[in-house]
Amino acid sequence: MYKFVNGIPIYLQIVKEIKGAMISGKLKGGDRLPSVREIAEQYQVNPNTVQRVFMELDKQGLTYSERGIGTFVKDEPGLLEVLKNEEAARVVGSFIVEMQKLGYSKKDMLSLLNSAWQKEGEQHD
Amino acid sequence: MIDIQGLSKSYQRKPALKNAVMKLEQGKIVGLLGPNGSGKTTLLRILVSELRADSGSVSIDGAKLSPALKAHISGLTTSDFMPEGMTIQEAANTYESFFKDFEMERFHQLLKEVSLSPDLKISSLSKGMKSQFALALTISRKAKLIVLDEPLDGVDPVAREDILRLIAAGFSPDSTLLVTSHLINELERLLDEVYFIQEGEIRYIGDVEAIRAEKQMSLDELYREVYRR
Amino acid sequence: MTTLLKYEFNKLKKKSLWSMVTILIFAAFFLTAGYSSGQRINWDMPLLQQFLGMLSFFGLGILMILTFVAPFISSLFLFHHDLNDKHAVFEAYIPEPGWKRLTAKYIIYFLYILAGITISGVLAYLTFMVIKTAAPPNIRFGLNVEIASGLFLEIIKYILNAALGFMPIIVFVNFFVTLHAVIRHKIKGAVPVTWLTAAAAGISLSWLMDKLTAAQSGWFTGSILGLDPEMIFTFILAAIAFIWIARMLDTKTELK
Secondary structure, three states: OOOOOOOOOHHHHHHHHHHHHHHHOOOOOOOEOOOHHHHHHHHOOOHHHHHHHHHHHHHOOOEEEEOOOEEEEOOOOOHHHHHHHHHHHHHHHHHHHHHHHOOOOHHHHHHHHHHHHHHHHHHHO | OEEEEEEEEEEOOEEEEEEEEEEEOOOOEEEEEOOOOOOHHHHHHHHOOOOOOOEEEEEEOOEEOOOHHHHHEEEEOOOOOOOOOOEHHHHHHHHHHHOOOEOHHHHHHHHHHOOOOOOOEHHHOOHHHHHHHHHHHHHOEOOOEEEEEOOOOOOOHHHHHHHHHHHHHHOOOOOEEEEEEOOHHHHHHHOOEEEEEEOOEEEEEEEHHHHHHHHOOOHHHHHHHHOOO | OHHHHHHHHHHHHHHHHHHHHHHHHHHHHHHHHHHHHOOOOOOOOOHHHHHHHHHHHHHHHHHHHHHHHHHHHHHHHHHHHHHHOOOHHHHHHOOOOHHHHHHHHHHHHHHHHHHHHHHHHHHHHHHHHHHHHHOOOOOOOOOOHHHHHHHHHHHHHHHHHHHHHHHHHHHHHHHHHHHHHHHOOOOOOHHHHHHHHHHHHHHHHHHHHHHHOOOOOOOOOOOOOOOOHHHHHHHHHHHHHHHHHHHHHHHOOOOO
16 A cells, blocks of 8 residues: 655645656656546545646646546656756755754765765766 | 534433534545544444434435435445345345446446455355445445445455555545544545544544645544544 | 335245245155055054154144244244344335335235245145045045035135234234334333333233124134124224334334
8 A cells, every 4th residue: 555644635745656757757748647546546545636636737737638538748848857857956955954954064065975976876877 | 415413312311422513515535533432333324224313414415314315325334234145246236226326337347356256155255355345335326425334444454455445446426425434544545524523522624635734744643632631 | 116025035035945945845755655654544554654654644734834834923033133134234225115115025924924824725735635545445535526616715715814814913013023123222121111012002902802892703713805893903903003113114213
């Protein structure tokens, strides 16, 4: 069963999941999203909540609906970049907040990041 | 629109439900949450005519509770409720013959979701399977009001997940679903609106997503806060 | 209504099919045993044969009584179970008024009782035939067509009378079963209270009947087709009880 985080509306958590699927390429431009019923079943949530998810995606300009056919991921150049930047900004933002809590300055943070990157980079690059 | 006004009920002078007031809108899944023995089941059993209220009224789209109104109410208060010796299919046929809003196709689809064969004898089912069968039967009716009493009670975690999936898949926006549970965490994700109940007193709490957004708490935490001594 | 009848019939079939089959198997066994071993019963026959012959006629007698009375008693139990068993929950969900549900039950009960009495009658006839063929040749049964057809009509009348006579009793007992279901949740001592009301009602009823029909005969000898005042009175009371039960089913009965 999918675990939702307490204290954050469920529809926003599903929206985040779907955005994640777009970023990772599991959902590509022009792909049809699963139906309300399918998503409700997958996450075991209220179909009304899924309806809200679709409205939110639509509002954020990520999807479009065709009556009687379904909801599709928009196939616009640069959309993926926007999403990626958005997510990156969020990750960096929370990183900075957490590091500040630990009392790191910008300089300390950067040097730590550099040395960590070197270690990680050896493994991944 | 289901309108419950000032419903009270006591057993041998012991009050079980005190002046309950609820307004349930079409297309919503509403939770009635509270511990065992708080009066949830009493309310649901009144709605399906298993019990009679001492006072107060229930109406669905303006029509008061009556034998004829039962055609619009689908209930599940126990998973053991069909005559002995029937198979799943026979039980479904009996349901279809009495309830015009029963959709056999949907029922079979739901059975498939939990991999139950229609030819099984009801008496041969395990407790979890019986709950799933009874639930499928109940939500395959396109009734105005569907009530489910503790659908997750006494079932193992795997079957619980199946049951949540069945409810999510089987719910039709033409219905109102009222579901009780003392397992608040498990049910939370399914609910639009929620009422709490304790010692027979019902309290309206509100829209579940709004509560998550505004109070940044789960329902379980909120329940503890509301009833903190 | 057909749906309700079908439902009640299926329930009855599930409950009593096997006991019916068992009874019929026993009856067939007793009849053949009686026929073969009882042929020209006399004291010179081997003891076992005598015993078998006696046993089969004794058994047939028991079966006749059983098929006559059992449907009546099991009808009472069926109603009680309909209010108290697991499927009582389902019956509370059925969107039909109480009087329709009750009528369906009574039609099925009536046919059930009728079937029982008829089987009992058929058994009696077959036993008679066996005795006749098995009897020593010096005993003769004088039975011509006229007497036989007259007897046949009498038997039919008797069967109908008996079946109809059972119905008021069923209605009255059902009334108290329903009453008990209604007050169970309100009063802890529902059982004694119900029995007390039943007893009081019974006493006043019999007192009323005595006054009404000073020296008349009981239900089973009095002809329903003739409609004596006692029967009319009973049926009026049964009708009132019927309406009352239907009303309680609609608005008052509660499940455990």
